[in-house]
Amino acid sequence: xxxxxxxxxxxxxxxxxxxxxxxxxxxxxxxxxxxxxxxxxxxxxxxxxxxxxxxxxxxxxxxxxxxxxxxxxxxxxxxxxxxxxxxxxxxxxxxxxxxxxxxxxxxxxxxxxx
Amino acid sequence: xxxxxxxxxxxxxxxxxxxxxxxxxxxxxxxxxxxxxxxxxxxxxxxxxxxxxxxxxxxxxxxxxxxxxxxxxxxxxxxxxxxxxxxxxxxxxxxxxxxxxxxxxxxxxx
Numbered sequence: 001x002x003x004x005x006x007x008x009x010x011x012x013x014x015x016x017x018x019x020x021x022x023x024x025x026x027x028x029x030x031x032x033x034x035x036x037x038x039x040x041x042x043x044x045x046x047x048x049x050x051x052x053x054x055x056x057x058x059x060x061x062x063x064x065x066x067x068x069x070x071x072x073x074x075x076x077x078x079x080x081x082x083x084x085x086x087x088x089x090x091x092x093x094x095x096x097x098x099x100x101x102x103x104x105x106x107x108x109x110x111x112x113x114x
Numbered sequence: 115x116x117x118x119x120x121x122x123x124x125x126x127x128x129x130x131x132x133x134x135x136x137x138x139x140x141x142x143x144x145x146x147x148x149x150x151x152x153x154x155x156x157x158x159x160x161x162x163x164x165x166x167x168x169x170x171x172x173x174x175x176x177x178x179x180x181x182x183x184x185x186x187x188x189x190x191x192x193x194x195x196x197x198x199x200x201x202x203x204x205x206x207x208x209x210x211x212x213x214x215x216x217x218x219x220x221x222x223x224x
Contacts, residue, residue: 004157033211040123042203042214043158058210090157102148103212105157 001026004106006091012112013081021076021109023091031094032074033058033103034066036087043090049074050096081113116141118206120215127222133191135218137204140185144206147180147187152201152217161202162189194222 007022025032033048045058049068063085065077074093078085091106119138127133139147145166150158164171164178164187171178175194180187191198199222205212 031211035214040216042118042120042216045211045213048211056210092157102160102163105150105159107157108155 003027004091004093004104006089006106006109008109009107010110010112012114013078014114015082017081019078019081021078021089021091021111023074023076023106024072025074025091025093025104026072027093027095027104028071029093029104030071030096031101032068033092034064034074034076035090035092036060037090037108038087046076046089078111081111083113085111086113087111116206116208116213118204118213118215120204120218122218123216124219125221127194127220129194129196129222129224131194133189133194133198133220133222135189135202135204135220137187137189137206137215138185139187139206139213141206141208141213142185144208146207147178148205148212149176149178149189150203150205150214152203154200158203191220194220196222196224198222 004025030051034046035043037043044060047066049055055066089109092103094101094103148163151161152158175192177190201217204215
């Protein structure tokens, strides 16, 4: 199993550009989520999904969209990039959202918005 | 709102000494408390977790304690080694997903 994979590893955008961060898992996990990590602020939940076709907002959803058309994939879209979105983005998955299972994280995507 | 406070933000210890990281959570409904280790350039990885029905759990050199009354939980690493150097995050569960502390950078000097 590859676990949770993320692409790209690193991206530079100009303000106003859009892009999609890819996330895939091969563990047949129902629950997937996106976090952003900023210095001194830990990991903050952007969006999450409890299954294919179901998504919802986390703590910091503004400026981001998600979709979940399959169990495996959970892409994160930046609609119009802003410098405040410079961060490291992590995708995670777990078997369910009972809140008591191990979450597996991907290796991250480092995003710089100029 | 819900939050998890984590202290200290940085911790330096000599190899072989113990390290303790403490967290406090606010949501009394939380019942699952994992600890993650993040090495440079990698994603967080679960190292130990504890559920609300136990007060302590140990796995070799690492242990976690939980005081539900005080809403405190702590990570204890004994006989630290240079490879323990990393950023450690505590977390607590809530209906939408985990809420994380702000992290502790642990440095173990040989």
